[in-house]
Ligand SMILES: Nc1nc2c(c(=O)[nH]1)N[C@H]1C(S)=C(S)[C@@H](COP(=O)(O)O)O[C@H]1N2
């Protein structure tokens with residue numbers, strides 16, 4: 502077993518045979534591992550095959566990933582979530598599932614974790630603001646959970662909602678966004694094998710500032726689609742209301758796929774600033790679908806991504 506290798510090539514986080522994990526965590530031990538409040542480190546078997554000479558990038562440090570965050574429920578500064586999210590109560594936790602499903606109801610997180618396979622996924626997270634990080638998530642495919650709740654044939658979209666608890670999330674007392682934070686995907690996007698619900702990172706229980714105890718990660722979309730601290734999932738036949746889209750539809754679309762050719766009205770999306778890649782690191786070109794084009798482009802056949810940004 503190898504410890505995390507900290508150096509690997511960008512191409513390696515974009516190829517299925519590398520981003521799918523080499524080792525799944527057993528469901529039983531995983532439930533223990535993720536519900537133990539403090540979280541503990543575990544060695545994860547990562548053998549990155551180096552097969553080309555493209556860009557060298559580092560996995561972002563635990564420090565970078567947990568102290569440079571967007572989680573407006575805890576303030577708008579990048580350091581605010583790491584300072585203020587400690588207050589959040591994450592245990593017990595359950596997800597209420599409703600809408601077009603055969604098995605609606607309240608799903609305690611501990612029960613969900615007994616039924617899914619946790620694995621590691623190393624993804625690049627590209628924020629719409631123009632920065633990016635490479636994060637070793639622990640999680641399971643959203644599709645695995647959707648199979649448990651059984652969407653009916655009417656289901657076309659999936660909507661997600663973050664916890665609303667202003668006493669613990671002081672940001673919800675300010676009208677920056679319409680709370681609770683909501684997001685949505687098409688059912689096909691939600692069922693895609695790259696789409697995960699994450700409950701950990703760096704082999705530990707996910708820190709509160711990163712969306713404990715469970716958050717979405719959709720690596721080919723801008724970071725704001727990856728909604729944190731989810732308490733509700735609803736299967737719908739209409740496009741769900743999404744917080745940022747609602748706030749400013751001219752700047753944030755429903756799809757929000759990473760796209761270097763569609764600029765934000767106030768800045769270019771052609772390049773991005775990798776966080777924590779050293780003193781002399783420069784902006785690098787942003788890739789269509791954040792580098793996952795081969796895997797996801799088929800989802801958007803016939804859709805004009807300039808109009809449907
Ligand atoms: N509930 C909620 N989810 C959220 C946000 C938020 O403010 N509230 N910010 C989003 C944005 S803009 C980004 S870039 C990512 C950041 O995830 P990270 O802090 O784990 O890197 O979370 C997304 N999920």
Ligand SMILES: [Mo]
Pocket residue numbers: 571627628629630723724725
């Ligand atoms: Mo973001």
